[in-house]
Amino acid sequence: MISAKQLSNYVLVSLLVFFCACTASAQPKSMSYPSPNQVKITDRMWSPILERTRTVTIPDVLDKFEGRHIDHVAQDADNFWSPDRGRVAGEESKERSHNTLRNFELVAEGHVADGGHFGFPWFDGLIYETITGISDYLLQHPDPAMEQRLDQYIRRIETAQKADPNGYINTYTTLMENNHRWGENGGNLRWQHDVYNSGCLVEAGVHYYKATGKTQLLEVATRLANYMYDYMAGANHNVVPGHALPEDALIQLYYLYKSEPSLEKSISVPVKPDNYLKLAKFWVDQRGKTDGRRPLEAYAQDAETIFEAKTIEGHAVRATLFWTGVADIALASHDEQYCSAAKRIWDNMVGRRMFITGGVGAIHEDEKFGPDYFLPTEAYLETCAAIGAGLFSWRMNELTGDAKYMDVLERIIFNSIPTAVSMDGTNYTYQNPLNADKMNRWPWHDCPCCPPMLLKFTGMLPSMIYAVSGSNIYVNLFIGSTSTLQVPGVGDVEISQQVDWNTGKVAIQVRSEKSKKLRLHVRIPCWQSGQELPLGLYSSNLSITEQEKSGYLTFKNPKDDIQLTLNVSPRIVKADDRVRQLRELCSLASGPFVYCAEKIDNEAVWDNLNLAERQYNLDARHPIMGVTPLRSTDGEITAIPFYMIANRCNDTAYRVWTK
Numbered sequence: 026m027i028s029a030k031q032l033s034n035y036v037l038v039s040l041l042v043f044f045c046a047c048t049a050s051a052q053p054k055s056m057s058y059p060s061p062n063q064v065k066i067t068d069r070m071w072s073p074i075l076e077r078t079r080t081v082t083i084p085d086v087l088d089k090f091e092g093r094h095i096d097h098v099a100q101d102a103d104n105f106w107s108p109d110r111g112r113v114a115g116e117e118s119k120e121r122s123h124n125t126l127r128n129f130e131l132v133a134e135g136h137v138a139d140g141g142h143f144g145f146p147w148f149d150g151l152i153y154e155t156i157t158g159i160s161d162y163l164l165q166h167p168d169p170a171m172e173q174r175l176d177q178y179i180r181r182i183e184t185a186q187k188a189d190p191n192g193y194i195n196t197y198t199t200l201m202e203n204n205h206r207w208g209e210n211g212g213n214l215r216w217q218h219d220v221y222n223s224g225c226l227v228e229a230g231v232h233y234y235k236a237t238g239k240t241q242l243l244e245v246a247t248r249l250a251n252y253m254y255d256y257m258a259g260a261n262h263n264v265v266p267g268h269a270l271p272e273d274a275l276i277q278l279y280y281l282y283k284s285e286p287s288l289e290k291s292i293s294v295p296v297k298p299d300n301y302l303k304l305a306k307f308w309v310d311q312r313g314k315t316d317g318r319r320p321l322e323a324y325a326q327d328a329e330t331i332f333e334a335k336t337i338e339g340h341a342v343r344a345t346l347f348w349t350g351v352a353d354i355a356l357a358s359h360d361e362q363y364c365s366a367a368k369r370i371w372d373n374m375v376g377r378r379m380f381i382t383g384g385v386g387a388i389h390e391d392e393k394f395g396p397d398y399f400l401p402t403e404a405y406l407e408t409c410a411a412i413g414a415g416l417f418s419w420r421m422n423e424l425t426g427d428a429k430y431m432d433v434l435e436r437i438i439f440n441s442i443p444t445a446v447s448m449d450g451t452n453y454t455y456q457n458p459l460n461a462d463k464m465n466r467w468p469w470h471d472c473p474c475c476p477p478m479l480l481k482f483t484g485m486l487p488s489m490i491y492a493v494s495g496s497n498i499y500v501n502l503f504i505g506s507t508s509t510l511q512v513p514g515v516g517d518v519e520i521s522q523q524v525d526w527n528t529g530k531v532a533i534q535v536r537s538e539k540s541k542k543l544r545l546h547v548r549i550p551c552w553q554s555g556q557e558l559p560l561g562l563y564s565s566n567l568s569i570t571e572q573e574k575s576g577y578l579t580f581k582n583p584k585d586d587i588q589l590t591l592n593v594s595p596r597i598v599k600a601d602d603r604v605r606q607l608r609e610l611c612s613l614a615s616g617p618f619v620y621c622a623e624k625i626d627n628e629a630v631w632d633n634l635n636l637a638e639r640q641y642n643l644d645a646r647h648p649i650m651g652v653t654p655l656r657s658t659d660g661e662i663t664a665i666p667f668y669m670i671a672n673r674c675n676d677t678a679y680r681v682w683t684k
């Protein structure tokens with residue numbers, strides 16, 4: 026089905042010539058990805074970002090959750106129910122009362138519904154998500170001191186769980202409204218986040234075990250998963266997560282125990298992997314159904330069944346994580362109905378509701394998706410929502426083997442992800458509008474959900490670059506890296522790549538004893554052929570010919586080195602005419618990067634900023650903040666990659682879209 030070309034040693038592949046060798050994969054297939062420690066990233070852009078995240082951002086996030094940066098905590102906000110509030114004396118006491126870990130201690134000490142909880146109800150979940158993220162970093166870089174720090178967290182979590190005979194653990198609900206567990210008896214699950222928190226705990230247990238081999242948190246997670254199964258799916262009791270994520274988490278738990286049956290012996294509670302899958306499926310299947318137990322809300326993907334849904338709706342983080350879970354169910358069950366529902370919704374998201382940076386969630390109110398083709402420049406675009414869209418896209422590639430899903434993941438990875446944290450590694454974004462007049466990063470937030478999600482996503486990044494399916498290797502992302510992949514029927518295959526975004530040159534080396542059986546598929550991004558995202562929502566002025574198709578370029582018996590030159594010429598991008606907010610506007614891109622003009626670089630022309638009708642070059646000789654800007658040949662306009670916004674001054678003014 027795929028005509029393949031064997032290339033001689035170090036042939037420069039002109040993609041225009043060889044596009045006939047390239048076709049989108051049509052057969053449904055299941056891909057597998059190496060674990061994060063099987064791929065070492067050696068990339069000019071990503072290595073410093075990941076090292077900074079590991080050494081600066083991770084300790085920063087933990088310090089802030091522990092209340093050690095109390096200057097940054099909005100102490101007067103209504104969101105804090107600290108027992109010490111109002112009678113704070115001295116820094117030490119303040120630090121203690123703003124320490125999220127204190128919630129676990131209060132539960133362990135036996136406090137029940139006496140009004141002492143710090144932070145929003147989902148702070149437990151954020152702590153667990155942080156543990157998940159750090160676990161994947163630990164897997165790549167063992168760090169005994171960090172492990173010890175997390176072990177102290179885990180001891181507190183375990184002790185808090187022991188306060189309940191069933192293993193129920195949600196510090197907010199226990200401390201504030203104990204009679205509303207799981208949102209029952211007049212509670213509100215959408216606010217309380219009981220099931221969300223529990224799902225995050227399960228995910229953390231899985232990842233921490235994989236990183237360290239320690240089973241303490243996994244046992245806590247398994248006890249809780251058993252309780253949830255008995256209470257919900259096992260009793261056919263219609264409780265579904267008010268915030269998605271647990272679907273994916275329970276399936277991770279299922280896969281872990283299925284792949285390591287002997288692990289059961291190390292766990293002192295019953296291990297029932299099939300129940301964890303059933304519970305996740307139950308949560309998906311019960312959406313849009315109710316026996317009057319809860320309002321059916323689009324906000325929480327609960328207004329209709331997944332088979333009725335035609336559009337992606339509601340809170341953007343919840344929605345993207347929910348559909349990730351649906352894709353998980355499709356993968357685990359091989360049920361075509363779930364697969365086609367997930368495909369339909371992904372097409373709606375990417376074809377009509379995704380922003381040029383891969384961000385989603387147009388509307389501030391309810392942090393939700395807007396209607397089709399509603400893509401305003403000042404849109405909300407929460408960091409977590411882009412991450413959710415990335416996870417959904419990654420799972421769809423796993424399910425189908427189709428390169429288009431990786432086109433979207435690439436867009437998110439190179440634009441929405443590195444934007445989320447400042448160059449110094451300690452200041453974050455929550456909203457990521459494409460045009461702004463006063464953009465500021467924050468050191469910490471009343472709702473610090475984005476930094477943990479960022480840690481989790483970047484911890485998994487090494488897993489996203491390559492995939493294996495049968496005797497095939499897929500190069501899905503262009504990120505400098507080396508790996509030894511286990512390929513069925515072929516054995517160990519060493520693969521490495523080097524990437525230069527200033528020139529578009531990608532060099533790939535493959536070493537294998539039995540390369541004759543091996544097929545190497547390299548993703549040719551859709552931006553090469555004039556489409557910024559699959560499905561045509563944005564197009565560029567890169568020359569388009571009939572033969573140019575995105576998809577995988579296949580190499581048989583790839584024993585020689587391969588060099589590709591991707592066309593990174595700066596391009597002018599326009600949106601589909603149906604996007605009213607972007608008519609008459611254009612933006613700039615090169616390679617996978619969306620560019621943006623900051624006022625600080627364009628003072629002279631700011632009031633009349635006009636990107637079109639100019640030629641641009643990548644100006645590698647005059648980097649800004651260490652990255653290559655685009656400069657117009659008349660010298661009037663300078664644009665930097667979007668991910669570098671708001672690093673040089675307060676109240677940054679910038680534009681992705683201009684006239």
Ligand SMILES: [Zn+2]
Pocket residue numbers: 407408409410455473474475476478
């Ligand atoms: Zn967030």
